Amino acid sequence: MHGKEILDTLLREHQGLRQHLEEWEAALRQATGSSYGQCQQAVSVLRDLCQVFEHELRHHIREEETVFYPAVEYRLPRLRALLGELRHEHDVFRQAFEEFRRELLHFNATGELRRLLPLGRELVGLLRQHVDREERELHPIVLHEFGEEDWRELRRLYVDSEVA
Ligand SMILES: [Fe+2]
Ligand SMILES: [Fe+2]
Numbered sequence: 001m002h003g004k005e006i007l008d009t010l011l012r013e014h015q016g017l018r019q020h021l022e023e024w025e026a027a028l029r030q031a032t033g034s035s036y037g038q039c040q041q042a043v044s045v046l047r048d049l050c051q052v053f054e055h056e057l058r059h060h061i062r063e064e065e066t067v068f069y070p071a072v073e074y075r076l077p078r079l080r081a082l083l084g085e086l087r088h089e090h091d092v093f094r095q096a097f098e099e100f101r102r103e104l105l106h107f108n109a110t111g112e113l114r115r116l117l118p119l120g121r122e123l124v125g126l127l128r129q130h131v132d133r134e135e136r137e138l139h140p141i142v143l144h145e146f147g148e149e150d151w152r153e154l155r156r157l158y159v160d161s162e163v164a
Pocket of ligand 1: 061064086090130134
């Protein structure tokens, strides 16, 4: 795989994440103001989505944190602050997902939604903002500044890591 294809892979994964975000939003809408039965159904969709999402997101974030971000940071140190903020956003998702999972368990046990829906909406907003930001503020600079050697190095890092 050529180094540039790694960026294409990240972009393709973003598209997959966006698609799941739409399904997630539809389930949140269905759970809002509906009967208990409908709400329960919507929450079960959210539960399945949460699993798929976490799996895909974990893989994606790992590729970024162990391969892509370090390669960019080494070659373009002026982007260090931006990468620090993006890493922090990853930490925020991890925490928000954990909290969301706790609220799902609480709903299972008691039938109370508590903070499940606002938290779900918050997660959608955070994730969408993050992938948009990477595509707007990070990817174009990398595409512009990386030369053949940098792409080769990125590819080498990718192959050496076990995230491929
Ligand atoms: Fe990211
Ligand atoms: Fe990303």
